[in-house]
Amino acid sequence: MTREEVAARVVGVTAQQFAMKTSDIKESDQFTVDLGADSLKSIELVAAYEEAFGLSVKEEEALKVQDVGGAIDFFFRLLQ
Amino acid sequence: MKPYELQDVPTPNLLEDTFPYSLPPLIKFEGKIKETIDGKEVEFDPNEVRTRDIHITDTTFRDGQQARPPYKREHMVTLFEMMSRLGGPKGVIRQSEFFLYTKNDRDTIDACRALNLKYPEITGWIRANKGDFRLVKEMGLKETGMLTSSSDYHIFHKQKQTRKEAMQQYIEVVEAAFEAGVRPRCHLEDITRADLPGFVFPFVQKLERLSEQVPQHMKVKIRLCDTMGFGLSYPNAAEPRSIPKMIWRLRNECGVSADRLEWHGHNDFHKVHINGASSWIYGLNALNGTLFGFGERTGNPPLEGAVIEYVALKGGLNGVNLPVITEMAEYYERVIGTTLASNYPFVGKDFNTTRAGIHAGGLRKFEQIYNIFDTTALLNRPPRVAITDKSGTDGVALWVNDFLGLQGEERLTVMKVARIQRWVMDQYEKEGRMSSITDQEMEEQVKTCLPEYYQAHRKN
Structure with a gap:
């Protein structure tokens, strides 16, 4: 997958999780500060990404990701 | 004042001479x-x-x-x-x-x-x-x-x-x-x-x-x-x-x-x-x-x-x-037919049960952090976590993994149990629940949210 394809999927999942429009999600958005995620929401988000990409990720690494751009890079790297 | 300087060691000093884990902590004396x-x-x-x-x-x-x-x-x-x-x-x-x-x-x-x-x-x-x-x-x-x-x-x-x-x-x-x-x-x-x-x-x-x-x-x-x-x-x-x-x-x-x-x-x-x-x-x-x-x-x-x-x-x-x-x-x-207090040392139902999410997280990462000694080997009592609104996703993950008997790499991550933790939190935040989640309720959630794991690993 290209980075753009990964980004589209990450943004789509993120928008769905936070009940937002995809156009309102920016790569710079931080999950906790800008999108209002608490710890459980952050975990649910990673679980939703896992499902969308058909991957299982290491939780300590995945939960270190702070923003949408970071999530895109994280899954892009995993898929290479 | 006697000066003490920080010793920034590369590996942890777990003081195992006193806390061997394979035995209760040893009692030592240094003089008369x-x-x-x-x-x-x-x-x-x-x-x-x-x-x-x-x-x-x-x-x-x-x-x-x-x-x-x-x-x-x-x-x-x-x-x-x-x-x-x-x-x-x-x-x-x-x-x-x-x-x-x-x-x-x-x-x-x-x-x-x-x-x-x-x-x-x-x-x-x-x-x-x-x-x-x-x-x-x-x-x-x-x-x-x-x-x-x-x-x-x-x-x-x-x-x-x-x-x-x-x-x-x-x-x-x-x-x-x-x-x-x-x-x-x-x-x-x-x-x-x-x-x-x-x-x-x-x-x-x-x-x-x-x-x-x-x-x-x-x-x-x-x-x-x-x-x-x-x-x-x-x-x-x-x-x-x-x-x-x-x-x-x-x-x-x-x-x-x-x-x-x-x-x-x-x-x-x-x-x-x-x-x-x-x-x-x-x-x-x-x-x-x-x-x-x-x-x-x-x-x-x-x-x-x-x-x-x-x-x-x-x-x-x-x-x-x-x-x-x-x-x-x-x-x-x-x-x-005599009930022993749940917090009674060594035998009570909850003597090695943790409730706080932060403790459950520690227990999940390294059992010795919140278990007094190897209670599984010495008392046939593995450490447990009680599920409440305070036990967190770490607590749920620990409960589910222990319930399914999963070890090492096969243990489920917090992401895999997120749905169960959402149900737990809804019990308290939406339903106004005041009591702990029972083991039976947790088992039902494992059946519902993780059916493939339940079928493969459930305890009889």
């Missing part, structure tokens, strides 16, 4: 304990306990039974057999005392004897009454405890005697015991509230003179009965409450050897276990206790706690079979 007696300093060497024959004696079926509905005979026989396995072949649980007064008491002794176990040895308990020796002789017991109250509270106000009359009566019963070939064990009731130099020490010295006339195995034993829990283990506490002073004087001024001294405590001031353990340290060999501390009023030294203390002081198991403690607790709950 000093005590002032009659204005002079005397010393106790606490490291003696590693070589001295300290052991446990049991009164579950005597004092332990005075505070609860009577046990059925089969209960006592089963517990006696378990006690034997718990104490092991070296007799760490050395003796168990029984009432002799009813037919059921005597039939129970016969049934326990029929098990043909080396330990615990069966002893009796009688009032200081010569007539009661008939019962001891009939049962063929080698040793019996006898009530020899030592405080003026008992002598004057209960027995309506003078000290001289009381002592004369006690001595007559001890002599009757010698004549009957039964070893007497004098239970000095209320000793921590007694006039020690005015009654207890003269009485014990008289007993020692009588013991000079009998062989070693018949010499009088002395049980120090802290009947109201007044005993104090603190160094330099005043007499008669001071445990170290009492033991020191009995050994050094009255000539009673460690192997003939026993501590029997009560928990009226929450000191029952530490007073018992301290009495080992201060120089006597036998600590008398009851299973789960059941005993008159607030109870006696918990026998299972004494066993753990024994291992910690000795630095090894010495034949003790700790998982039997769990077997006994299950027997109390399942068969006898």
Whole structure:
């Protein structure tokens, strides 16, 4: 997958999780500060990404990701 | 000020010499304990306990039974057999005392004897009454405890005697015991509230003179009965409450050897276990206790706690079979019908259950952070987590992984259990729930949210 394809999927999942429009999600958005995620929401988000990409990720690494751009890079790297 | 500098070590120092995890944390001493007696300093060497024959004696079926509905005979026989396995072949649980007064008491002794176990040895308990020796002789017991109250509270106000009359009566019963070939064990009731130099020490010295006339195995034993829990283990506490002073004087001024001294405590001031353990340290060999501390009023030294203390002081198991403690607790709950407090150490339902999410996270990452020792290996009780709104996703992950029996790499991540944690939080935030989530409810959630894992790994 290209980075753009990964980004589209990450943004789509993120928008769905936070009940937002995809156009309102920016790569710079931080999950906790800008999108209002608490710890459980952050975990649910990673679980939703896992499902969308058909991957299982290491939780300590995945939960270190702070923003949408970071999530895109994280899954892009995993898929290479 | 002594300067201390940070030592930024590359690997953790887990202090495993003291916290081996494969055993209860070890109790170590770095010097002698000093005590002032009659204005002079005397010393106790606490490291003696590693070589001295300290052991446990049991009164579950005597004092332990005075505070609860009577046990059925089969209960006592089963517990006696378990006690034997718990104490092991070296007799760490050395003796168990029984009432002799009813037919059921005597039939129970016969049934326990029929098990043909080396330990615990069966002893009796009688009032200081010569007539009661008939019962001891009939049962063929080698040793019996006898009530020899030592405080003026008992002598004057209960027995309506003078000290001289009381002592004369006690001595007559001890002599009757010698004549009957039964070893007497004098239970000095209320000793921590007694006039020690005015009654207890003269009485014990008289007993020692009588013991000079009998062989070693018949010499009088002395049980120090802290009947109201007044005993104090603190160094330099005043007499008669001071445990170290009492033991020191009995050994050094009255000539009673460690192997003939026993501590029997009560928990009226929450000191029952530490007073018992301290009495080992201060120089006597036998600590008398009851299973789960059941005993008159607030109870006696918990026998299972004494066993753990024994291992910690000795630095090894010495034949003790700790998982039997769990077997006994299950027997109390399942068969006898006695509920043990959920937070009761070593056996309560929640003794190694964590509730806080931050603790559950620690437990999940490295069990030793929040588990006192290897409770799975030593007590057959893996650490658990109770699920509430405070236990967090870490807590749910720990519960689910343990429930499914998953190990190592196959253990599920927090992401895999996120749906269950959402259900848990909804219970509290949306449903207004106030109670913990039950194991049954958690199992239902595993079935619903993780059906493939449930089918593959569920416990029967």
